[in-house]
Amino acid sequence: MIHFSQVSKYFDGKPVVNDLTLDIAKGEFTVLIGTSGSGKSTTLKMINRLIEHDEGKIFFAEEEIHKFKPQDLRRRMGYAIQSIGLFPHWTVEQNIATVPQLLKWSRTAIRDRVTELLELLNLDPEQFRYRYPHQLSGGQQQRVGVARALAADPEVLLMDEPFGALDPVTRATLQEEVARIHQLSGRTIVLVTHDIDEALALADRIVLLEQGQVVQQGTPLELLTAPATPFVRDFFGRSDVGIKLLSLGMAVERVRRGEQVDGEPIPGTLSLREALSIFVSRRTERLPVVDENGAPIGVLHFSDLVAKGGLHEQSTATR
Ligand SMILES: Nc1ncnc2c1ncn2[C@@H]1O[C@H](COP(=O)(O)OP(=O)(O)OP(=O)(O)O)[C@@H](O)[C@H]1O
Ligand SMILES: [Mg+2]
Secondary structure: OEEEEEEEEEEOOEEEEEEEEEEEOOOOEEEEEEOOOOOHHHHHHHHOOOOOOOEEEEEEOOEEHHHOOHHHHHHHEEEEEOOOOOOOOOOHHHHHOHHHHHOOOOHHHHHHHHHHHHHHOOOOHHHHOOOOHHHOOHHHHHHHHHHHHHOOOOOEEEEEOOOOOOOHHHHHHHHHHHHHHHHHHOOEEEEEEOOHHHHHHHOOEEEEEEOOEEEEEEOHHHHHHOOOOHHHHHHHOOOOHHHHHHOOOEHHHHOEEOOOOOOOOEEOOOEHHHHHHHHHHHOOOEEEEEOOOOOEEEEEEHHHHHOOOHHHHHHHHHO
């Protein structure tokens, strides 16, 4: 879907993106991660030509991006960022409708789309449609930003720290919403973050950048369990890799099927990390696990999460 071939970008004579080759497959959720200044935002902005690259080639849908007019690219790619906010003197509806307006959608089509998107992002349409950005909380503004990026049903969604500066709870909610949108729509998403947990929670594939180059790319599990260099290992943190791995697994993967135990059941889709907190808060060693219909599946044992060496090997085995 998007392909970088030996792409470089220089600022003040220094390479900020350096001979970058990268493939982003259709429908994939790719997360670009790296330390501050590693070239993440520059890489993202070169995709929709907010920044022009100096060397190499970038392809979108098999065509070199220079073949597209920048405005056409931007219509086909939604773009959501933390810092550039909404147009302050436009209502929520007008903000979301920016691209549909450009595409000259009918009024009814725009209205319906805005309603649909507000519902998708858990904002009551009638309550929020005519508000102005200053009448929204930060989290609500960011939702509207994501809705705006999605408005014309773009083929690609580019997001640069779209949930930055949010409290952890709102952030988690928005992450879940974006994950759901990705599952529902199968849209290609490229998200920039420096939050490791966010990357682990959302990515099909993580690309770790440093000094404008790819240090390693792979599934979250690959980067955690087979770091290519000490830098990668340090970046993802040696000490709590086990805990991070737990956030990748689901209760159902470790359940002992057929067993029974009393207590408030947990859903099989619950992450092992959340299950761990439940074990701790309930001070119990065993939790009943149910499927989406509430039917018992079996029992999750605390020891199966924390057994020495078990974290690593079992998680690897479940993928
Ligand atoms: N317009 C510009 N002019 C000069 N230098 C720039 C410009 N934009 C970015 N840079 C430099 O390029 C490097 C990479 O910037 P970039 O914004 O891509 O980093 P980043 O990985 O997104 O960092 P952060 O996590 O802090 O957002 C930085 O050293 C930055 O100072
Ligand atoms: Mg950045």
